[in-house]
Amino acid sequence: MTEARVMLPPGSVIGILGGGQLARMLSVAASRLGYRTHVFDPAPAPPAGDVCFRVTTAEWDDLSALERFAGSVAVITFEFENIPPDTLAFLAARDAVRPCVRALQVSQDRLDEKAFLRDLGLVTAPFLPVNGPSDLAEALNGIKAPAILKTRRLGYDGKGQVRLAEGDDPRAACAAIGNAPAILEGFVDFSHEVSVIAARGLDGAVAAFDPGQNLHEGGILRQTTVPAQLSAPQRSDAVLIAARILNALDYVGVLGVELFVTPQGLVVNEIAPRVHNSGHWTQAGCAVDQFEQHIRAIAGLPLGDGNRHVDVEMENLIGGDIARLPEVLGERGTSVHLYGKAEVRPGRKMGHVNRIRPAR
Amino acid sequence: MTEARVMLPPGSVIGILGGGQLARMLSVAASRLGYRTHVFDPAPAPPAGDVCFRVTTAEWDDLSALERFAGSVAVITFEFENIPPDTLAFLAARDAVRPCVRALQVSQDRLDEKAFLRDLGLVTAPFLPVNGPSDLAEALNGIKAPAILKTRRLGYDGKGQVRLAEGDDPRAACAAIGNAPAILEGFVDFSHEVSVIAARGLDGAVAAFDPGQNLHEGGILRQTTVPAQLSAPQRSDAVLIAARILNALDYVGVLGVELFVTPQGLVVNEIAPRVHNSGHWTQAGCAVDQFEQHIRAIAGLPLGDGNRHVDVEMENLIGGDIARLPEVLGERGTSVHLYGKAEVRPGRKMGHVNRIRPAR
Numbered sequence: 001m002t003e004a005r006v007m008l009p010p011g012s013v014i015g016i017l018g019g020g021q022l023a024r025m026l027s028v029a030a031s032r033l034g035y036r037t038h039v040f041d042p043a044p045a046p047p048a049g050d051v052c053f054r055v056t057t058a059e060w061d062d063l064s065a066l067e068r069f070a071g072s073v074a075v076i077t078f079e080f081e082n083i084p085p086d087t088l089a090f091l092a093a094r095d096a097v098r099p100c101v102r103a104l105q106v107s108q109d110r111l112d113e114k115a116f117l118r119d120l121g122l123v124t125a126p127f128l129p130v131n132g133p134s135d136l137a138e139a140l141n142g143i144k145a146p147a148i149l150k151t152r153r154l155g156y157d158g159k160g161q162v163r164l165a166e167g168d169d170p171r172a173a174c175a176a177i178g179n180a181p182a183i184l185e186g187f188v189d190f191s192h193e194v195s196v197i198a199a200r201g202l203d204g205a206v207a208a209f210d211p212g213q214n215l216h217e218g219g220i221l222r223q224t225t226v227p228a229q230l231s232a233p234q235r236s237d238a239v240l241i242a243a244r245i246l247n248a249l250d251y252v253g254v255l256g257v258e259l260f261v262t263p264q265g266l267v268v269n270e271i272a273p274r275v276h277n278s279g280h281w282t283q284a285g286c287a288v289d290q291f292e293q294h295i296r297a298i299a300g301l302p303l304g305d306g307n308r309h310v311d312v313e314m315e316n317l318i319g320g321d322i323a324r325l326p327e328v329l330g331e332r333g334t335s336v337h338l339y340g341k342a343e344v345r346p347g348r349k350m351g352h353v354n355r356i357r358p359a360r
Numbered sequence: 361m362t363e364a365r366v367m368l369p370p371g372s373v374i375g376i377l378g379g380g381q382l383a384r385m386l387s388v389a390a391s392r393l394g395y396r397t398h399v400f401d402p403a404p405a406p407p408a409g410d411v412c413f414r415v416t417t418a419e420w421d422d423l424s425a426l427e428r429f430a431g432s433v434a435v436i437t438f439e440f441e442n443i444p445p446d447t448l449a450f451l452a453a454r455d456a457v458r459p460c461v462r463a464l465q466v467s468q469d470r471l472d473e474k475a476f477l478r479d480l481g482l483v484t485a486p487f488l489p490v491n492g493p494s495d496l497a498e499a500l501n502g503i504k505a506p507a508i509l510k511t512r513r514l515g516y517d518g519k520g521q522v523r524l525a526e527g528d529d530p531r532a533a534c535a536a537i538g539n540a541p542a543i544l545e546g547f548v549d550f551s552h553e554v555s556v557i558a559a560r561g562l563d564g565a566v567a568a569f570d571p572g573q574n575l576h577e578g579g580i581l582r583q584t585t586v587p588a589q590l591s592a593p594q595r596s597d598a599v600l601i602a603a604r605i606l607n608a609l610d611y612v613g614v615l616g617v618e619l620f621v622t623p624q625g626l627v628v629n630e631i632a633p634r635v636h637n638s639g640h641w642t643q644a645g646c647a648v649d650q651f652e653q654h655i656r657a658i659a660g661l662p663l664g665d666g667n668r669h670v671d672v673e674m675e676n677l678i679g680g681d682i683a684r685l686p687e688v689l690g691e692r693g694t695s696v697h698l699y700g701k702a703e704v705r706p707g708r709k710m711g712h713v714n715r716i717r718p719a720r
Contacts, residue, residue, distance in 0.1 A: 007686075011702055028388050031411045034698030034711070051391045051411045284647065287695045287716055302690040309693075309716060310669060326367075330662040333669075335647045338394030342371055351394070356647055356669060 006202065008074055008299035010034030013053065015073030015095065017087075019046025021339035021349065022079035022275050022291075025283075027052045029291035035299065040069050047339045048079075060087045070094035077253065077298050081107045081273055082154055098298040099253040103273035106249070111152050111183045113271065120248055122241060123267045125260075126186035136170040136184060143186040149173050151180040161219075188267050190260035194228040197279035198242035199254045199293045202300040206246055208239040209290065210308045212278050214258070220347060224278045224314040226285060230261065237266050245271060254279070254294035277349070281312040284335055284354035310356045317351040319344060328353055366562065368434055368659035370394030373413065375433030375455065377447075379406025381699035381709065382439035382635050382651075385643075387412045389651035395659065400429050407699045408439075420447045430454035437613065437658050441467045441633055442514055458658040459613040463633035466609070471512050471543045473631065480608055482601060483627045485620075486546035496530040496544060503546040509533050511540040521579075548627050550620035554588040557639035558602035559614045559653045562660040566606055568599040569650065570668045572638050574618070580707060584638045584674040586645060590621065597626050605631060614639070614654035637709070641672040644695055644714035670716045677711040679704060688713055 008014075014030050016023045019041030027037040027048050036053035039046060042060060049055045054072070058065030066087065070076070076097045081104055092101050106116045114127045128139040130149060140147065145168065151160040162176040164184075174182070193216070198208035213228035214221055230238065242257045256276025258269040279290035288296070288304025296304055317324070322344055329336060331353075338351035368374075374390050376383045379401030387397040387408050396413035399406060402420060409415045414432070418425030426447065430436070436455045441464055452461050466476045474487045488499040490509060500507065505528065511520040522536040524544075534542070553576070558568035573588035574581055590598065602617045616636025618629040639650035648656070648664025656664055677684070682704055689696060691713075698711035 010685075010698055011700065024391065028391065028411065031384065031388065031700065032695070032697050034700050036410045036700070050396045050413050051388065053410045287644065287693050287714075292695075296689070302686075304689070305692045305694065307693075326662075329656070329664070332665045333647050333667070334665065335392070335652075337392050338370055340371065340391065340394050340396070354647075 006300045008035065008301075011036070012074040012299070013038050013072060014295065014298070015040065015069060015076040016048065016052075017041075017076065017078035017083050017091075018080045019043070019048040019052075019055065020079055021047050021341075021351075023048035024051055024339060025280075025291045025337070026077070026079065026275065026294060029289065030295045032292060033295055033299065033301065035295065038069065038073050040066075047341060050340050060084045063090065066090055067094070075298055077294070078104070079274055099251045099255070099273050100249060103249045103251055103255070107271055107273045109152050110150055110270075111181075114183065114185075116248075117245070117268050117271070120244055122244070123265065125188045125267060125269070128184050130174070130182040130184050132179070133170040133174050136174060136182075139184040140164070140170070143184055146187055148185050148187070149177060149182050150185060151177050151182050153180070188260045188262060188269075190262045190267065192229060192261050193258060193269065194230060194238060194261060195224070195256055195258045195276065195278040196238045196242040197254060197256050197276055197282065197290050198239065198246055199290075199297050199303055199306075200246040200251045201297050201303045202252050203302075204247075205303055206243045207293070207303045207306055208242055209279060209282050209286065209293075209306045211235060211238045211259075212281055212314070214278050218347070220318060220349075221277045221316055222318070223316070224281055226281055226308060226312050234261065234266060241266060241268060249273075253297045254290050277316065277352075278314075280337070280352050281314040281354055282306065282308075283337070284314075284356050285310050285312040312357075313355045315353050315355070316349055317353065319346040319348055319350065322350040331355070333357065366660045368395065368661075371396065372434040372659070373398050373432060374655065374658070375400065375429060375436040376408065376412075377401075377436065377438035377443050377451075378440045379403070379408035379412075379415065380439055381407050381701075381711075383408035384411055384699060385640075385651045385697070386437070386439065386635065386655060389649065390655045392652060393655055393659065393661065395655065398429065398433050400426075407701060410700050420444045423450065426450055427454075435658055437654070438464070439634055459611045459615070459633050460609060463609045463611055463615070467631055467633045469512050470510055470630075471541075474543065474545075476608075477605070477628050477631075480604055482604070483625060485548045485627060485629070488544050490534070490542040490544050492539070493530040493534050496534060496542075499544040500524070500530070503544055506547055508545050508547070509537060509542050510545060511537050511542050513540070548620045548622060548629075550622045550627065552589060552621050553618060553629065554590060554598060554621060555584070555616055555618045555636065555638040556598045556602040557614060557616050557636055557642065557650050558599065558606055559650075559657050559663055559666075560606040560611045561657050561663045562612050563662075564607075565663055566603045567653070567663045567666055568602055569639060569642050569646065569653075569666045571595060571598045571619075572641055572674070574638050578707070580678060580709075581637045581676055582678070583676070584641055586641055586668060586672050594621065594626060601626060601628060609633075613657045614650050637676065637712075638674075640697070640712050641674040641714055642666065642668075643697070644674075644716050645670050645672040672717075673715045675713050675715070676709055677713065679706040679708055679710065682710040685711075691715070693717065 256272040
């Protein structure tokens with residue numbers, strides 16, 4: 001078992017599990033700090049492959065490929081939370097995995113995540129476990145419809161979820177999510193959603209970016225705006241919530257926390273143990289962005305200055321939005337980030353733009 | 361001969377001659393626009409190799425490697441001006457080479473460059489060609505010592521140059537530069553040096569970044585600060601000079617122009633037909649930096665918004681400066697860019713930092 005040294009020397013190779021756009025931008029950030037990246041992804045020609053030092057194309061259960069990958073890197077991180085547990089255990093026995101295996105375990109299971117947050121004294125939507133139609137019928141006595149039934153594991157961007165209106169058939173609802181182990185969540189009456197992107201260094205130092213305000217469409221993030229509409233106490237609450245989560249997990253790296261803003265205070269929606277789409281604005285608004293902050297943390301470097309010096313609006317380019325590219329390229333104050341995806345599909349994140357305005 | 365299409369489609373491969381730090385940062389910028397890069401460099405493991413799609417390690421006269429390289433890319437650009445003319449001619453017969461072969465020719469020869477600038481009506485230091493000691497003796501009648509004798513070709517960062525004081529032996533001076541064809545330049549009495557980084561699109565549109573003020577040490581750029589100390593007329597003169605050069609060359613891409621500021625006006629020191637060290641500050645100060653501006657131009661995209669929204673000081677990390685890295689990483693408002701060079705050598709550019717301050 002090779003524990004990475006406290007401060008990764010320049011030239012070291014950082015392993016990244018998953019080769020999508022987040023890995024692509026992590027890889028670029030790593031290069032700014034003099035590191036190389038080795039990306040592991042089952043899909044050929046992943047977006048990160050254009051800007052990384054090395055790519056391994058292999059399945060998550062290909063132990064000899066995993067062994068070679070682990071042997072070629074100084075530390076391992078990931079760009080998404082749904083890495084198969086066996087893969088993770090295999091790698092964690094060989095290299096330092098950062099943020100940490102525990103963070104992945106918590107965020108891979110919606111029930112565990114909610115329980116973890118509640119045990120930390122944080123407020124979440126009301127929730128109950130559901131293991132079949134009879135469970136669901138009973139849960140609907142406590143959490144009144146309208147409510148939402150979600151699979152415990154996997155699922156993102158609105159997949160693996162079904163909304164329940166009053167009188168809906170529990171059997172049909174469970175069937176709609178494949179009768180998978182699930183969680184029933186009550187709705188939260190919120191005015192808007194914000195997210196905090198926060199980081200914790202190997203030395204335990206914590207830093208948070210200014211919270212951003214999120215706008216979703218069809219379950220997919222459409223836009224993040226900074227500054228968010230938050231009072232000063234709300235803003236500091238948001239940061240304290242993120243810090244509490246980071247410390248509880250003994251976390252190393254960047255974490256995204258989605259929060260609902262309600263008259264009664266902030267409600268934690270979910271956490272992502274990785275760089276997060278709602279933190280892409282930091283590329284345009286800060287000396288050190290979320291990608292570099294993550295690399296700094298997992299490499300044992302001091303966290304960088306994430307203070308925001310301009311207002312930013314981040315807009316995702318989703319599916320056919322990419323047709324607007326020529327127009328977007330000519331806009332004032334706009335930086336474009338494309339992910340190198342050849343095929344345009346509805347709902348697929350093709351890129352994003354950051355629009356800056358002088359800070360108010 | 362394959363002429364690149366007017367607007368390079370995303371996913372296209374851009375060829376870059378030279379794989380140093382400029383190619384490294386060009387490659388990252390290309391990825392933001394959805395392009396891949398193929399780097400050609402005789403040296404193994406070039407800095408750009410960490411973040412490019414493909415690397416060819418071959419000599420400049422390896423025609424079969426050049427042929428394969430040319431066949432794999434949609435357009436060719438370069439990160440340095442001293443590409444052997446035969447290499448360039450071979451490639452230009454196969455692909456679009458941008459900025460343009462003419463710009464390289466002009467900047468490869470100090471005498472041609474000065475003559476080109478003078479013919480454009482621009483002011484340069486006084487200069488005369490020198491082809492040996494007797495030429496030099498005669499030239500020193502017109503351009504009085506102190507003066508500087510420079511080889512016409514090659515040489516950078518203070519190499520291939522010798523200073524002449526009054527009474528110095530012409531024979532010794534010529535010997536000091538290997539008796540190469542040379543140019544004698546008079547000194548210019550200037551208060552400070554600025555540079556303009558300007559771009560010209562495939563459509564002929566011209567845009568310039570705010571001029572930066574340069575500080576050299578031992579012939580190597582140490583620091584660039586924006587805004588530069590310039591009056592409004594000087595600032596507009598600087599931009600007009602760059603535009604005149606770009607248009608005269610029918611240039612496509614980013615060009616650096618170094619200017620001496622004198623009480624009588626701006627004097628052109630030299631031009632660089634590529635992204636330039638004195639433009640690195642744009643990474644921190646603009647929505648679109650010089651690297652992306654160059655990629656946009658050569659890819660036929662509209663030029664981006666290079667307006668400066670913060671004040672920036674760029675400092676090069678040269679040789680042993682890299683030992684200050686731990687301290688620099690912790691500085692407020694600072695972004696670090698390392699070039700992934702394993703070996704530290706005196707005078708070697710290892711990286712740079714951009715320090716931002718709110719715009720005045």
